Amino acid sequence: MTTTNTQVKLHQIERRHTEAELLEMENKYCSFGDTVHYLEPPKFFERAEGSYLYDSDGTAFLDLQMWYSAASFGYGNQRLNNALKNQIDTLPQLASQYLHTEKVELATMIGRLNESKFGETGRVHFNVGGSQAVEDSLKLVRNETGKSLVFAFQGGYHGRTLGASAITSSFRYRRRYGHFSDRAHFVPFPYCFRCPYDKKRDTCELYCVDQFAKNFDTEYNSFWDAKAQESEFAAFYVEAIQGTGGYVIPPDGYYPALKKILDERNILMVDDEIQMGFYRAGKFWAIENFGVTPDIIVFGKALTNGLNPLSGVWAKEGLITPEKFPPGSTHSTFSSNTLGTAVALELLQMMEEIDYEKITREKGAYFLAQIKELQRKYPKVIGDTDGMGMALRIEICQEDGYAPDRELCDKIFAEGMKGDLDIRGKKMGLVLDVGGYYKNVFTLAPSFEITNDEIDLSMEMFEMLIRRCAPERV
Ligand SMILES: Cc1ncc(COP(=O)(O)O)c(C=O)c1O
Numbered sequence: 001m002t003t004t005n006t007q008v009k010l011h012q013i014e015r016r017h018t019e020a021e022l023l024e025m026e027n028k029y030c031s032f033g034d035t036v037h038y039l040e041p042p043k044f045f046e047r048a049e050g051s052y053l054y055d056s057d058g059t060a061f062l063d064l065q066m067w068y069s070a071a072s073f074g075y076g077n078q079r080l081n082n083a084l085k086n087q088i089d090t091l092p093q094l095a096s097q098y099l100h101t102e103k104v105e106l107a108t109m110i111g112r113l114n115e116s117k118f119g120e121t122g123r124v125h126f127n128v129g130g131s132q133a134v135e136d137s138l139k140l141v142r143n144e145t146g147k148s149l150v151f152a153f154q155g156g157y158h159g160r161t162l163g164a165s166a167i168t169s170s171f172r173y174r175r176r177y178g179h180f181s182d183r184a185h186f187v188p189f190p191y192c193f194r195c196p197y198d199k200k201r202d203t204c205e206l207y208c209v210d211q212f213a214k215n216f217d218t219e220y221n222s223f224w225d226a227k228a229q230e231s232e233f234a235a236f237y238v239e240a241i242q243g244t245g246g247y248v249i250p251p252d253g254y255y256p257a258l259k260k261i262l263d264e265r266n267i268l269m270v271d272d273e274i275q276m277g278f279y280r281a282g283k284f285w286a287i288e289n290f291g292v293t294p295d296i297i298v299f300g301k302a303l304t305n306g307l308n309p310l311s312g313v314w315a316k317e318g319l320i321t322p323e324k325f326p327p328g329s330t331h332s333t334f335s336s337n338t339l340g341t342a343v344a345l346e347l348l349q350m351m352e353e354i355d356y357e358k359i360t361r362e363k364g365a366y367f368l369a370q371i372k373e374l375q376r377k378y379p380k381v382i383g384d385t386d387g388m389g390m391a392l393r394i395e396i397c398q399e400d401g402y403a404p405d406r407e408l409c410d411k412i413f414a415e416g417m418k419g420d421l422d423i424r425g426k427k428m429g430l431v432l433d434v435g436g437y438y439k440n441v442f443t444l445a446p447s448f449e450i451t452n453d454e455i456d457l458s459m460e461m462f463e464m465l466i467r468r469c470a471p472e473r474v
Contacts, residue, residue, distance in 0.1 A: 019044050019056065038434065039417055048075035051447045051454055053431060059419040062458050064444045065433035069243070069275050069391075071306040073347070074449035080305045083346035084339055091338045096126075096331070102341040109348045113284065114314055118293040123320045125313045126336040130274035130300035131159025133311035136330045137270050137298050138163045143329070144268070144319050147234035151267070152184035155191065155245030155437050158237060158272055167237050169245075185223075185233065187212055189242060190250040193384040193395065194437070201251055209257040216265055224265065235268040235295075240286035243275035246436030247393035247443045249386050255290035268295040268319075274311070278302040278347070279356040280445060282364060282389025289388060295319065303344045310340030359448055360389040366452055367392055367444070370459045374466075380473040381408070381466050392444040394462075395436065399473060404438035411469045412442075412462075421461050430461040 017025070023041050035042075045061075047054040051074065053061045066072055073080060087102070094100055107124035115121055125140075127133045142148055152158070152167040159165070165173045167184040174180050188196035190208050199207050216224040216231070224231050240255070242248040262269050271294035276286035278299070283289055285297060296319065300311030319325070334340075368387040371394055375382040383397030383404075396409040412432070419429035435443040446455070467474050 039414060043417055050074050050076070051450045055419060055429075057419075059427055059429060061417070061419060061429035061431050062454060062461065063431040064442075064446050064458055065431055066445050066447050067306050068301070068433060069280050069445040070301040072278060072280060072302040072390075072445065072448055073305045073350075074447045077305055077449070079350060080307060080343050080346055083343045084307050087339050087342035094338050096333070096335045096337070100336075100338055100341070102338065102345045103336040106341050106345045106348060109345070110312070110314055113348075114297070117284070117288060120293060121317045122314050123317065125315070125320065125325075125330070126341070127311050127313075127330065127332050128309045128334045128337065128340070129159075130272075130298070130311050131161040131164040132332065133274070133298045133300055133313050134158045134164040134167070134272065135161055137296050137313045137315075138167075139330055140296060140313065140315050140319055140325060141235045141268060141270065143325060145234035147232065148182045149233050150182075150184050150270075151187050151233055151236040153189040153238060153242065153245075154186045154196070155189045155242050155248065156186070156237065156239055156272075157242075157244035158239075159274075184237065187236075189245065189248060190254050191242075191245075191248045191437070192251055193248075193386075206251070206253060206257055209254065209261070212258065213261050216261070231265045231267055233265075233267055235270050236262055237270045237272060238287075238294075239272045239276065240290060241276050241281050241388060241391055243443070244435050246395070246441035247386070247391050249388050249391075250290070255287070255292045259292040270294065270296040270298065272298045274298060274300045275445075276391060279351070279360045279448065280389060281391045282360045283357060284351070286388075286391075303347065304340050305343065305347060307343045308337060308339035309334075310337065310344050356448060363446075363448070363450065363452070363455070364388070364390040364392065367446065367455050370455060371444075374459060374463060377463075378466055378474060381405075381470050387444075390444075390446055390448060392446075393436075394442040394444065396440045396442065404436075404440035406438055406440045408470055409434055409440045409442065412465045415465050415469055416461070421464050423457070423461070428461065430458060430465065 045053045046056050051063055053063050091100055110124045111122055125136055127136055150167055154169050156169050158168050160173055166180045166182045169186050188208060192201040197207055215221050219226050259269060271287045273285050281289060287294055295316050297314045304310050364387055371385045375385045379401055380399045382394055383401045384395040386393050396405045397403055398405045413434050416430035416432050419427060421428050432442050435441050
């Protein structure tokens, strides 16, 4: 009786607060460190369905970022929600020292899939959250090689735990936390629109790869002991397509050329698919677009469509046998939790039944054509556009079409979040995500369930935002 009353009271207390009061409470009681405040004040939402978020007024916001690609299969996807609900009613909790069907079947499905894709046997290792899976992959690398130094890309993002921060390019994420002795050596990414070597994609002949190869020419370049035939570096961490870096797509031939060098120098390739995996870039793994086989793949986010968190690492058998990587190597209480594995298994089954390669290629192509049209129409606002599958980018530039325009990008983002765009008499909002080296890129990760009409609508709203925010440049 007492418990019920307390519950009712708590519920009522929660409901009684206005958003202004909640913001005051947030200001006083919530750490800001576990989030990012892109908008001041941050916005509340009450409901999510399909491609839309709804605020307390019932205003619909068409979402083109889908929780940074964690909810790729649509908010409230019924099939995946049901998998979660069924699991809650059968085996909602279980210590990971015991086994349950879904964990084993899920690992088997991913293992077999990679066997068919890459001709390599391997094992799957679970955790929760992308950064934790990155940590686990770092342990695998260190365990195999006995080395702690790795290469990673400028513009790369691998998370914000200490280990993941050490291999993420931004010093901003490390600045307050002391010395990172294992800080990665950051290599320029082939960001052709802003080539770090001022080359042109059509004529460069992958000059950037040659520059990387030169590191190993002599021991005095600091990477290679020619006598021992050994590099000081254990692995190269890559995002096949850079996510936070601005959905930057490398040119044809880049990865095969890079992988050749890594193989020659006995350096592992770790492919971070946390944002681009599960068809975001038109293939199950984004790296499949580039014709190389990584040694380790790290994944998370959309694996559970943003429901109960689950992440994981697939590694080639030789790196992860139970003898090499024994029980307890990275144990975490929630590592292969029953709820997450049940949803992920359902998702894997769904991806077998439904041709997401076709869906993401077709919808992505339709979307990209519209984005290119906008670029043609607004050359003084949009400097570059690109896309692969349903990972799309719009780079906001100044009038010259090249200098990054972060201010305008922020303005468009903030205006989209106001929810006051007039769409045939109805107020709507547009949810965008800002990324890129200069924070001037809209990284679009729409739901795979988005319809062509919704794509049209999103571009109509985007155009309204351009006209509202940069009237002198349209
Ligand atoms: C490529 C990539 N790696 C790692 C992470 C970190 O994942 P999480 O935020 O789940 O720790 C992210 C998150 O955005 C990511 O995009």
